[in-house]
Amino acid sequence: MKHTFYLLISIAFIISCADNKTKTKSAQDSTAEIAVDYKGTASITQGIATTTAEDIYTCERGRKTDVGEITSTDGKKWVVPAATNYTNTTFPFAAxxxxxxxxxxxASPQEALSAIGTPNTIEIDEDGDVFTAYIxxxxxxxxxxxxxxxxxxKVPFTEFNSSVVSFKVQKPFTIAMKLVDWEEHLGVGCEANRGKDFHAGxxxxxxxxxxTENNIIATTDEKWKAQTYYxxxxxxxxxxxxxxxxxYSENCDTSGGQDGSEFYALHWELPNDWMKTDFDxxxxxxxxxxTNSTIGVNNKPAYTNFxxxxxxxxxxxQFIWSTNVVLDNEVLVRYTIN
Structure with missing residues (x-):
């Protein structure tokens, strides 16, 4: 009887080991397939991220503003849709x-500016001039x-809003911005839209x-620099x-679908000093x-009223972004005003 018992235990152990080896081999094969398909410098993730924070901002008719984390095939952890300063109380909100x-x-710039009154001006140079950015x-x-x-x-996702930022600085000065296309389905750049559960936003x-004289000194255009990181x-x-x-991702499918569990994402690490003046x-x-129609702002009063x-x-x-306004979800832009 004991021999039979030990025999059964041994068989179970062998089957378990074989099963684990199969799973390990399957995971290795999957990683190998990814390595074969992808030749770039990004880290690769697949599927939906784990939610780490829910509703960092709530709006009655807005989409959920969650944040998540996902691990790439090279073992790195990534915050999606981006690591932001939204909950950082030392980073000022725009008006x-x-x-x-x-x-x-x-309904108009005049009404908005009257309601704002004297904006909170961030002083960079004590002897600088005051400038206002409308975004x-x-x-x-x-x-x-x-x-x-x-x-x-103020609003990470929707409803769509527009903002005013005031600052005091000497020329020349460098503007650097982190731009994020938020997502409902964390880790795959998708939202429910147009009849699809996973639609690429x-x-x-x-x-x-x-x-201060209301003269335009700069606008967004093709002279700005832009780089994608997600x-x-x-x-x-x-x-x-x-x-x-x-x-480049212009050859990639943007049609989305009803299931994003197999979708991939590409992630690049941000340079530490990307917002600094001397960053190259x-x-x-x-x-x-x-164009306005490509971005789809012709029915959005946050834009059309201004x-x-x-x-x-x-x-x-001009509206700006990186080379793919649909698939690129975290973009850094920079411009120096002389």
């Missing part, structure tokens, strides 16, 4: 040009001037910077390519520009 989540539904971001931004945090978006940001959803890793610092962005691509600013007849600001 509201339009924010329906908080019933600030201003519409799809969805979220954090703005630095000469490496100093000057304003972040799009980004886009437009900004106008004025002096691209998803990717259904076929062979669709992406790189050329130096250029990260010369090898970054120039920003790609997009076209006298954003679509100035003499200096029309």
């Amino acid at each position: 509201d040009l339009f924010n329906s989540c908080e019933e600030k539904k201003y 519409f971001a799809d969805n979220y931004f954090e703005m630095y001037v000469n490496g100093v945090a000057v304003g972040k978006d 799009d980004g886009g940001m437009v900004a106008v910077i004025k002096d 691209t998803a959803p990717i259904t076929d890793l062979s669709c992406v390519s790189e050329d130096g610092a250029y990260r 962005d010369t090898n970054w691509p120039n920003a790609s520009t997009y 076209t006298s600013i954003f679509d100035d007849a003499k200096d029309d600001a």
Whole structure:
């Protein structure tokens, strides 16, 4: 009887080991397949991230603003849709040009600026001049001037809003912004939309910077620099390519679907000093520009109520992003104003 018992235990142990080896081999094969398909410099994740924070901002008609974490095939952990300063109380919020989540539904720049009154001006240089930035971001931004945090978006996701940031600085100065296309399905760059549970959302940001005389001194255009650091959803890793610092995904499918559990994402680590004045962005691509209709703002009062600013007849600001406004979800942009 004892011999039979030991025999059964031995058989069970052998089967268990074989099963574990099969699972290990399967995981290794999966990783090997990814390595074969992908030739770039990014870390790769697949599937949905684990939610680590829920509803960092709530809006009655807005989408959920969750944050998650996911581990890539090389063992690195990534915050999705991005590691932001939204809950950092030392990073100032921008003033509201339009924010329906908080019933600030201003019909014109004059009404908005009257309601704002004297904005909170972030002082960078005591003997500098005051400048004002007007920003519409799809969805979220954090703005630095000469490496100093000057304003972040009040609404991480939706409803769509627009913002005002005031700062005091000497020329020349460098604007650096983190832009995030937020996501409902963490880790795969998707939201429920247009009849699909996993629809790839799009980004886009437009900004106008004025002096105290209301003169436009800069607008977003193709002269800005832009680099992507999180691209998803990717259904076929062979669709992406790189050329130096250029990260391309224009050949990738953007149709989404009803199940994103097999979707991939590409992640790159952000440089530590990307917001600093002396950061070298010369090898970054120039920003790609997009029309109002491509971004889809013609029915959004956070934009249309302020076209006298954003679509100035003499200096029309352009929506900018990286090379793929649909798949690139975390983008850094920079520009120096002389």
